Amino acid sequence: MAYRETASVRARKDGVRQSILEAARTLVAEGGFRAAQMAAVAPRAGIATGTIYRYFPTQIELFAETFRSSSQREVDAMQAAAEGEGDCRQRLSGAVHTFIARALRNRRLAYALIAEPVDPQMEAERLEYRRAYARVLERLLEEGIARGEFAGQDVPVTAAALVGALGETLLGPLLRSGPTARESVADSITALCLRAVGASG
Amino acid sequence: MAYRETASVRARKDGVRQSILEAARTLVAEGGFRAAQMAAVAPRAGIATGTIYRYFPTQIELFAETFRSSSQREVDAMQAAAEGEGDCRQRLSGAVHTFIARALRNRRLAYALIAEPVDPQMEAERLEYRRAYARVLERLLEEGIARGEFAGQDVPVTAAALVGALGETLLGPLLRSGPTARESVADSITALCLRAVGASG
DNA sequence: TAAAGAAATGAATTGTTATTCACGCTATGG
DNA sequence: CCATAGCGTGAATAACAATTCATTTCTTTA
Numbered sequence: 001m002a003y004r005e006t007a008s009v010r011a012r013k014d015g016v017r018q019s020i021l022e023a024a025r026t027l028v029a030e031g032g033f034r035a036a037q038m039a040a041v042a043p044r045a046g047i048a049t050g051t052i053y054r055y056f057p058t059q060i061e062l063f064a065e066t067f068r069s070s071s072q073r074e075v076d077a078m079q080a081a082a083e084g085e086g087d088c089r090q091r092l093s094g095a096v097h098t099f100i101a102r103a104l105r106n107r108r109l110a111y112a113l114i115a116e117p118v119d120p121q122m123e124a125e126r127l128e129y130r131r132a133y134a135r136v137l138e139r140l141l142e143e144g145i146a147r148g149e150f151a152g153q154d155v156p157v158t159a160a161a162l163v164g165a166l167g168e169t170l171l172g173p174l175l176r177s178g179p180t181a182r183e184s185v186a187d188s189i190t191a192l193c194l195r196a197v198g199a200s201g
Numbered sequence: 202m203a204y205r206e207t208a209s210v211r212a213r214k215d216g217v218r219q220s221i222l223e224a225a226r227t228l229v230a231e232g233g234f235r236a237a238q239m240a241a242v243a244p245r246a247g248i249a250t251g252t253i254y255r256y257f258p259t260q261i262e263l264f265a266e267t268f269r270s271s272s273q274r275e276v277d278a279m280q281a282a283a284e285g286e287g288d289c290r291q292r293l294s295g296a297v298h299t300f301i302a303r304a305l306r307n308r309r310l311a312y313a314l315i316a317e318p319v320d321p322q323m324e325a326e327r328l329e330y331r332r333a334y335a336r337v338l339e340r341l342l343e344e345g346i347a348r349g350e351f352a353g354q355d356v357p358v359t360a361a362a363l364v365g366a367l368g369e370t371l372l373g374p375l376l377r378s379g380p381t382a383r384e385s386v387a388d389s390i391t392a393l394c395l396r397a398v399g400a401s402g
Numbered sequence: 403t404a405a406a407g408a409a410a411t412g413a414a415t416t417g418t419t420a421t422t423c424a425c426g427c428t429a430t431g432g
Numbered sequence: 433c434c435a436t437a438g439c440g441t442g443a444a445t446a447a448c449a450a451t452t453c454a455t456t457t458c459t460t461t462a
Contacts, residue, residue, distance in 0.1 A: 002406040003460045009408090034321075038450060048411045050452075059450065117318040120235075130369070151396065154389035160373050161366035161393050168331070168365020169358055188355035192362050195352065196397040204430045204437040214439090239420060249441045251422075260420060 017055045019045040024066040029109040032116045033063060060121050067122065071113055071129040077102055079136045088144030089199045095140065096166065096193050099133075100186045103170050111175075114167045134159040141197060151198025162193055218256045220246040225267040230310040233317045234264060261322050268323060272314055272330040278303055280337045289345030290400045296341065297367065297394050300334075301387045304371050312376075315368045334367075335360040342398060352399025363394055 023044035027036040038059055042049045056062040081094040103110035118126070137159040144150035169189050177185060224245035228237040239260055243250040257263040282299040283292050304311035319327070338360040345351035370390050378386060 002462075003408065005408085006460075009459070013409090042412095049450090050412060051410055053451070054409065115324075117321060117324055120318060123316075123318055127372070131373075153392065153396075154386070157370055157386060157389040158393055160370045161390065161397075164365035164367070164369020164372075165362035165397075166365070167369070169361045171328070171365075172332075172361050185355070185358060188358040189362065191354065192359055192397060195354075195399050196362075196366075196393060198396050204435095206438085207430075210429070210438090243442095250420090251442060252440055254421070255439070 013055075016045070016047065016051070020047070020052055020055055020062065021066060021069065024062055025070060028066060028070070028112050029106055032108060032112040033118050033122070034116070036063070036066070060119060063118075063122055064125050067113065067125050067129075070109065071126075071132070074099070074102060074113065075129065075132045075136065078133060082136050082140045088140060088147060088149045089194065092137075092140055092144070092193060092197065092199070093190050095136070096162075096190045097186060099166055100170065100189060104175075104182060107175055110170060115171055130160075130163050133163045137162055144197065144199075149200060151200075153198060158197060162196065165189070165192065165196070214256075217246070217248065217252070221248070221253055221256055221263065222267060222270065225263055226271060229267055229271070229313050230307055233309060233313040234319050234323070235317070237264070237267070261320060264319075264323055265326050268314065268326050268330075271310065272327075272333070275300070275303060275314065276330065276333045276337060279334060283337050283341045289341060289348060289350045290395065293338075293341055293345070293394060293398065293400070294391050296337070297363075297391045298387060300367055301371065301390060305376075305383060308376055311371060316372055331361075331364050334364045338363050345398065345400075350401060352401075354399060359398060363397065366390070366393065366397070 020041065023041045024036050027040055027044060038049055038052055041062070042052055045052075052062065056065070077098050078095050081098040082091050084091055084094055086094070103114075113126070113129075134156070138155050141150060141153075141155045141158060145152060145155070166189070169185075221242065224242045225237050228241055228245060239250055239253055242263070243253055246253075253263065257266070279296050279300050282295040285292055285295055287295070304315075314327070314330075335357070339356050342351060342354070342356045342359060346353055346356070367390070370386075
């Protein structure tokens with residue numbers, strides 16, 4: 001017996017793995033998945049290209065994990081807003097505003113997560129996360145309907161539609177308008193979502 | 202002067218051009234843009250690979266034209282429904298149903314046009330067509346608001362949101378459900394759209 | 403300190419498609 | 433029927449990025 005992984009090696013390896021993910025995340029946030037080539041990720045992480053393959057079997061795996069961790073943050077943020085204070089109507093407003101505000105804070109990342117053309121396997125990952133957003137909304141809708149705040153409706157359809165509506169409206173005008181216009185567009189989108197769920201009032 | 206293009210040559214060339222486009226359209230409708238490689242398009246059109254380049258400078262150009270002609274048909278169909286008989290509410294229903302029915306009739310094509318990962322230049326083309334759908338809806342919304350059938354609202358935002366909602370809802374459950382379920386989902390989507398525009402009644 | 407095993411390296415390889423181009427073929431008009 | 437110009441061909445090339453792997457460098461333990 002002449003070699004066995006020690007705690008310090010384990011720790012360093014964990015560090016390297018994290019720095020690869022971080023490098024990928026940064027590049028994606030700056031220039032989309034397109035910009036996160038293996039040959040670009042490696043130097044950012046302070047390692048050689050080949051080394052990435054000691055930590056991730058393929059680029060797809062690395063991207064998938066990058067995508068998941070970035071998306072999960074967004075879903076969590078929306079979830080937190082959906083579970084916040086106030087009635088369902090207020091919480092839906094909050095969730096929508098949260099989504100929009102975060103997307104605007106990092107547009108490039110938002111585009112990468114929502115709409116950038118990616119490899120089909122990544123697209124599958126994206127689909128799953130769209131489902132995750134939809135599930136957050138579904139819960140809120142169920143509660144709102146039960147409380148009589150929202151109209152009776154096909155909840156999964158509405159939830160999916162809201163996810164689509166958010167993505168689409170963000171892709172277009174919002175990304176180009178100035179800060180003042182943005183706020184009013186954000187309000188328009190919120191109003192639309194409230195109408196779409198048949199919010200009373 | 203020993204050579205000049207005659208009518209018959211012109212006609213044959215036009216025919217070849219059309220058959221290239223048709224081959225590309227067919228392949229896209231069957232397997233998406235992914236399946237429409239130059240080496241696959243050529244034999245379908247009954248010509249050699251290199252010949253395509255006598256008619257289209259790059260694959261992107263060919264795809265763009267393919268995309269445009271396929272998309273334009275969809276926009277036209279929706280437009281026709283939006284300009285049909287009945288009040289605005291009925292026409293919006295009609296436009297939505299038309300969009301859904303056509304997408305379901307050729308799902309692979311719908312996916313290719315709406316969501317398939319494509320080259321960024323193609324994505325730009327797609328964005329333009331999303332705007333075209335939105336414009337059709339915008340006109341209908343304006344009219345509906347003027348007539349008091351729809352609520353006052355930020356028309357461009359609603360139009361974009363409806364386009365997003367349609368795309369998203371089609372991507373998910375609809376494509377997997379059976380024919381009966383499909384109809385009811387289509388009705389749910391329509392109901393959602395009517396709520397979203399604040400249709401009275 | 404040395405042997406043995408892991409890990410890191412990065413240049414070379416691979417795989418994939420779009421694109422080119424030298425050549426032969428066909429149409430035109432005198 | 434010939435000179436000319438354009439057309440069609442498809443194998444070869446180009447471009448691009450992911451992935452590999454022989455080699456070097458580091459870690460561990462006896």
